[in-house]
Amino acid sequence: MKKWIYIVISVTLLGCAPEETETPSVTKGPIIKVNDTDFSKGRLGLYHEITLQDLEKFHGHLCDGLVVGMLGLNEGLLALYPGGIVDRTNTRIVSKGSPCLTDVAVYLTGGRYQFNSFYVSNNIEGIYVVQRIDNGKTVVVKMNKGVKPDEINVLGAQAEKGELESCDLDKLKDLENEFSEMLLSTNAKDNFTVTAVSDFEWNPVLKSDYTKTDILNKNKKECKQ
Numbered sequence: 270m271k272k273w274i275y276i277v278i279s280v281t282l283l284g285c286a287p288e289e290t291e292t293p294s295v296t297k298g299p300i301i302k303v304n305d306t307d308f309s310k311g312r313l314g315l316y317h318e319i320t321l322q323d324l325e326k327f328h329g330h331l332c333d334g335l336v337v338g339m340l341g342l343n344e345g346l347l348a349l350y351p352g353g354i355v356d357r358t359n360t361r362i363v364s365k366g367s368p369c370l371t372d373v374a375v376y377l378t379g380g381r382y383q384f385n386s387f388y389v390s391n392n393i394e395g396i397y398v399v400q401r402i403d404n405g406k407t408v409v410v411k412m413n414k415g416v417k418p419d420e421i422n423v424l425g426a427q428a429e430k431g432e433l434e435s436c437d438l439d440k441l442k443d444l445e446n447e448f449s450e451m452l453l454s455t456n457a458k459d460n461f462t463v464t465a466v467s468d469f470e471w472n473p474v475l476k477s478d479y480t481k482t483d484i485l486n487k488n489k490k491e492c493k494q
């Protein structure tokens with residue numbers, strides 16, 4: 270019995286140990302209004318507001334990809350829903366394969382692969398293709414050239430190959446945070462382009478070999494400098 274009490278206390282204490290909690294450097298971002306059904310068999314008309322912090326909880330961390338996805342997709346959704354309220358029962362989306370972009374896509378649009386309203390493809394133009402189901406209106410969302418600092422792409426590619434040392438990983442994180450801050454403090458219309466497309470072919474391929482690039486360095490040592 271004593272042994273059990275000891276184990277329970279140890280586990281409890283371990284559970285209380287201070288864990289790394291990330292202080293997000295960005296607390297801004299748009300509020301996106303969404304419309305859903307009001308119970309398991311309910312009618313449309315239940316409204317929620319989604320913030321960048323909500324996306325962070327779903328995704329696991331706040332990163333530049335999450336900010337890119339939210340700001341870019343918001344522009345695309347505004348083109349489909351000029352009233353500013355996104356009908357999550359009426360929207361489908363194709364996303365590029367990044368772990369951040371795909372999480373933003375499903376969370377904001379309600380699209381899911383199993384219901385033929387979401388799939389992933391790196392062959393699309395831009396970062397998203399979003400479609401309003403009732404009228405078929407479809408838009409492509411692109412981030413403008415030159416908006417993302419090239420150094421992030423260069424260091425990011427090295428990190429994905431496991432070639433970035435601990436302190437350089439921290440440098441990459443700072444660069445990404447600065448990029449996020451820049452995106453959040455400038456007009457999204459200057460950073461993203463939304464284009465209507467009339468001939469888009471919805472082709473939901475199921476591919477499960479995308480790399481979850483945001484966990485590749487999870488066991489890297491702390492930077493000691």
Ligand SMILES: [Zn+2]
Binds near residue numbers: 328332333334335
């Ligand atoms: Zn991320």
